[in-house]
Amino acid sequence: MGRVLFVTPPLTGHVNPAVGVAAALTARGHQVAWAGRPEIIRRLAGDGADVFPCAVPRRLPERDASLKGPAAFRFLWEEFLIPLAEAMAPGVRAAIGRFRPQVVVADQQAIAGGLVADGLGLPWITSATTSAELVDRLAGTPKVAAWLDELLDGLRSRIDGGPADPRMSPHGVLAFTTRELLGPATVPHQVRLVGPSIGGRAPTCDFPWDRLDPAVPTVFVTLGTTNADAAGDFLRAAARGLSRIDGIRTVIADPGRAVGPMGDTVLVVPHVPQMAVLARVDAVVCHGGYNTVCESLWHGVPLVVAPIRDDQPIVAGQVVDAGAGVRLRFGRAKPDRIAAAVTRVLDDPGYRSAAEKVGASFRAAGGAAAAADHLEALLSG
Template sequence: MGRYLFVVPPLTGHVNPAVGVTAALTARGHQVAWAGRPEIIRRLAGDGADVFPCAVPRRPPERDASIEAPAAYRLRWEEFLIPLAEAMAPGVRAAIGRFRPQVVVADRQAVAGGLVADGLGLPWVTSATTSAELVDPLAGMPKAAARLDELLDALRTRIDGGPADPRMSPHGVLAFTTRELLGPATLPHQVRLVGPAIGGRAPTCDFPWDRLDPAVPTVFVTLGTTDADAAGDFLRSAARGLSRIGGIQTVIADPGGAVGPVGDKVLVVPHVPRMALLAHVDAVVCHGGYDTVCESLWHGVPLVIAPIRDDQPIVAGQVVDAGAGVRLRSGRVAPDRIAAAVTRVLDDPGYRSAAEKVGASFRSAGGAAAAADHLEKLLG
């Protein structure tokens, strides 16, 4: 049996897909360990997860949503991902020395995993968590791309990493998406489109199911782990707008308690069992976090997306191009605009049909099981 080390950043959406893959590998008798932040990994993978701790820098302040996507991408690398890799590298090296993995699986935003494994001559695979990571925002911007290459070269020297590009392992790239969502982007030969790794995650919470009428269309509003200030403004706008639509019921996940009093048609709860709830939902309103998008499409649920940062604009564009949702402009979104977008996806069956098509492609791709198949091939 094999030994696999998963190197992940301190970001929930990047740990969740790995949880599904580690569960599949463990079920086949393999040994699995993690390198990252123990409190985040164990919250998602369970208290029994074998975690080697890695230091992380303080995350930089949130950027203004008006910054264009290519500039935001470059700043994210300069201000967060490069410092993160440098901070994590000693912990990754220690984890490899103690656990002795045969294969390292390095998230594309935890590039210390790929660089250290490559420097030690270990087989390693890139985990491309979102479909946005297969689209280069710096294409056509050679100076910006060259600057990022310089940053990675300098990082490689500081942490004694190997020569390979840590964003795209020559041993393979596990891409948790399918063509139906990704679109026609040209991909390197080593990329494997395995679909989202749904399942294998720790259980979440209870939910007042008796408050939902199964005969009434349900809209779910969630912003995942976005910052509280932006979440509060958007959630309050959604509550006001959706409460004005007749013939629907709304569930809002509001962990920060930002919404306040609402009418009987709007159920506000701090947390939800998301996968269970999505089986009963007719539309989802979100900022475009990849977990939320994939889980919604898995259930054939169309989306209304108001992206604000990082990969969200790219993911939102892919959803729109697939015909599975509507995109709202970022920033402060008026209640009436949210209501109009939700009415649009509920009234036009084409959105539901497109979402179901993407969801079917997710299930046929294999997800965690397909990813585990590829990883087993590296055992030799």
């Protein structure tokens, strides 16, 4: 049997897809280990996960919510991804030395994984946890592309990394999407569209299920786990707007506790067991985070998407193009606009039909099992 090392950044949305793949490999008798932050990986993969710790920068900078477009892209790479890779590289190298994997699976934002594996001549696969990273976003901006190449070259020299592009392994890219969501965009030949990796995750919290009524339409509102700086105004606006719609219930995930009590029809909780909640709701309002979008569509639930930054505008565009939801401008998402958008996706059955079509494509693609098939092929090669 094979030995596979997963290298992940300290971001829940990037660990979650790998958890399902790791579970599929383990069920087939392979040995799996992790390089990353133990507290995050074990919370999602279970206390028994074999984790080799990797450092993170002592002080990751706070990103101002107003940063958008090129400024946000520059910040992401210069202030987060490159420092993170430098901090993680020694831990990744130590994990490879101790675990002796045959294959490394490196998340696109844990770029130390791909560079270190490539430098050691070890086969590695890229884990592309968002469909926005499958196309060349810098094709029309050669100066930005050259700037990024220079950043990566400097990183390679500091951590003794290999020459390959850490975002797109020549050995293969596991893309957790399908054509029904991605659309007709041309992707590199080594990309494998395996569909979302759903399942294999440890339970994370309790939930007051008695507050939901199966006979009443329910809307779920979330901005994910990394947008606390921007969440407050939007969540309060959603709470006010949705409380005015007769005949629905609303569940709001509010980890920053920005929303106060809102009455019987709006349930505000700091955390939710998201997959279980999504199985019982009729619409989702979110920021376009890829995990939330895919998990909603997996259940055939239409979306109202208000992207903030990074890949989220691209993902939101894919949702709209697929007919599975509507888009709002995050900075202009006032209570009445949020309420109108939710009413639109609840009242028009076409949105649910399109969401169900995308969800069916996800299940047909195979998800974690299909990703495990590709890794097994690399192991046997």
